[in-house]
Amino acid sequence: MAKQKADQQLDKALKQLSYGFYIVATRKGGEDLSSRDEDWVTASTVSWAMQSSFEPPLITIAVQKDSDLNETIQRAQSFSLSVLGKSDEKLIQKFAEQHEVDYSNRSVNGISYQEGKTGAPLLDCGIATLECKLEDALTTPGDHLLFVGRIVNAISKDGQPITEADTRKHYEGTSPQS
Template sequence: MANEVANAQLDKALKQLSYGFYIVAARKGGEDLSSREEDWVTASTVSWAMQSSFHPPLITIAVQKDSDLHETIERAQSFSLSVLGKQDEPLIKQFAEQHEVDYSEQSVNGISYKEGKTGAPVLDCGIATLECKVEDALTTPGDHLLFVGRIVEASSRDGEPVTEADTRKHYEGTSPQS
């Protein structure tokens, strides 16, 4: 009984942290991937991202260990992070599910991208984009791995970031459905 109370309190406390929504994208040639035989672009919704250093400018993202995104970032050693604005809310679900890449049009789920300085796809969406080279990867006993990226390029547009408080989408607490 005491453990249930502690878990309920933990769940409630974790939900008090503020979470945004981001799309993380990476690209790597198929010859370097164990799960693919061709070039691969992947992009997925994440909500666990934060600035983690002033000098040098670093961000840390949490990526599910058993995902294509994890393998692609690990092999490519680079990624881009698009900060979603309130107007981008439909993209949260769209990129959380299966994605479609059109290599001839350079688009993912209908969102165009260009190749960034690191080779990572830079999506044409959101209110800010950070392009990063991986500085470190921290494996934890949990279901997500932490990638620390050094920001090598940044851009921003007008708009307000969308957060979990603005939506009914939740990826927080003690389980993804809590």
Template sequence: MATKVADQQLDKALKQLSYGFYIVATRKGGEDLETRDEDWVSAATVSWAMQSSFHPPLITIAVQKDSDLNETIQKAQSFSLTVLGKSDEKLIKQFAEQTEVDYSNSKVNGISYKEGETGAPILDCGIATLECKLEDALTTPGDHLLFVGRIVSATSKDGQPITEADTRKHYEGTSPRS
């Protein structure tokens, strides 16, 4: 059993890792869903994303197990990861809450999107976007699932990525509120 001092040290050590802000988006057609009869777009802010292979190019993201995003990625077998820039800070909160989709205008939470080659929504924001085909989903005893995606396309713009160090928003340590 860990001591309070050890727990404090773990919390402090975890907060020393670098964390960025990203939006993960996915879409599944209604014809393929059992619980819905219409297309379903899910998008959310995530902090835990990293490159995990050079060849083939892979990224790994962590998504809450009890989230709609988790379920939709598994059904769609694809997702996009948008890297938020320093000018995109307002989008962190906007995508951390309920997803609102305007299908007739191809907008999610007010941001335009187009369909990528995998069917994943490619959002018109951020400084880079990676579109991925799901390679693997790793279940852990923790509260997040790990998705490994093979990058099938990428776009990039000028700008600097926003990190937790740039904001008052934090999702690290031993609890989401630590």
């Protein structure tokens, strides 16, 4: 009974942290990937991201260990993070489930992208995009890896970021929920 109460308290406490919604995107040539033969662009919704240094400017993101995003970031050594705004709510689920890349038109799930300085796709969505060179990958005993990226380029637009408090989508606490 005491363990159950402690687990409930942990779940409640973790849900008090602030969580936003972001799309992480990366690209690597197929010759450098173990799981595919062709160039690969991958982009997925994440909610665990934060600034982790002033100088140099760094961000840290958490990515599921068993994801395409994990392998591609590690091989590409770069990624972009698009901060979703309140008007981008439909993209949260779309990038959590779908993965349709149109290489000839440079789009992922219907969202166009440009190649950044590092080769990472810079998606045309959200209220800000941070392009990062991978500085470190930290393995944890948990189900996510931590990637630390040095910001090499930033694009900012007007708008307010969307948070889990604004939606019915939740990726928090002691188990994933939607």
